[in-house]
Amino acid sequence: MAVYTDITDEELERFLARYDLGEPLAFKGIAEGIQNSNFLLETAGGRFILTVYERGVTAKELPYFLDLMGYLAEAGFPSARPIPDREGVVLQSVRGKPVALAQFLPGLSARRPTVAQCRQAGEGLAWLHQAGEGFPERRVNDLGQAAWAGLFAGLEGAAEALKPGLSKTIAGDLAHLAAHWPRDLPAGVIHADFFPDNVFFREGRFAAAIDFYFACDDAYAYDLAVTLNAWCFESSGELNITAGKALLAGYEARRPLSDAERAALPILAHGAAMRFFLTRLADWGAAPDGALVKPKDPMEYERKLAVHRAGLSILTDAV
Known part of the structure; x- marks a missing residue:
């Protein structure tokens, strides 16, 4: 907003x-x-x-x-x-x-989510996936894996300005994701932007989700990976395993993951980090003069990319 x-x-x-x-x-x-x-x-x-x-x-x-x-x-x-x-x-x-x-929906978002709030967020996301079943309209995820290489085209210089050598690293990530991206996972309506500022709590419980303007049809586990990246990393760039376990446990309390979904979580989380790195990179410096908004730092997601790049098993360990 x-x-x-x-x-x-x-x-x-x-x-x-x-x-x-x-x-x-x-x-x-x-x-x-x-x-x-x-x-x-x-x-x-x-x-x-x-x-x-x-x-x-x-x-x-x-x-x-x-x-x-x-x-x-x-x-x-x-x-x-x-x-x-x-x-x-x-x-x-x-x-x-x-x-x-x-x-208007009452409630407060969590600026620094606790482990308990991560569990509640996971359960809320699964509830959303279940509630969306049967929605008759369809929308392709135009910020999904197939779009990332095209989105990066023309932004190589912006990446280099943030960190020398980053353009080559991102190109390598994109090639890896394209070669190994999972297909045929359970899919339906996803939120695709289930960040802490889009989730409200009341009395410690999940109370609402807002800002559905990236919603689309895609794999449920991809939406879960977006959420893991958004909720379960420390400001230093480290994945909080305890928070990740709590979020996944909350999700599976409502909707258990299949073996294929669980195995795909590491690369889905890598891809989800890429999606937000690229869109933040595109927005960096693009806000019009006078807007009451500060673009979000793409380097936050570059640090998350580095975690996934270094060890894709980390989310499997968190399950």
């Missing part, structure tokens, strides 16, 4: 005229993340999140994400339900940009 578009009072008034939510009581930007402009809106009718879609998604893709959020909520998963206007329309427009309003 971030703020690139500053909605005026007049624009907000025109927007809310389409709804039966009462007068606005509070409206403020949320300066987190890198993709969209987000605002916390409080009206006489409740609290909501208003999102202006800036980049990373197109108007053509948005119905998939919004429909998925509604589907998960209907299935009992704590996902923010999109709010339609009085005509039943969910997707709106402000300044020619797509806009949607969604239910």
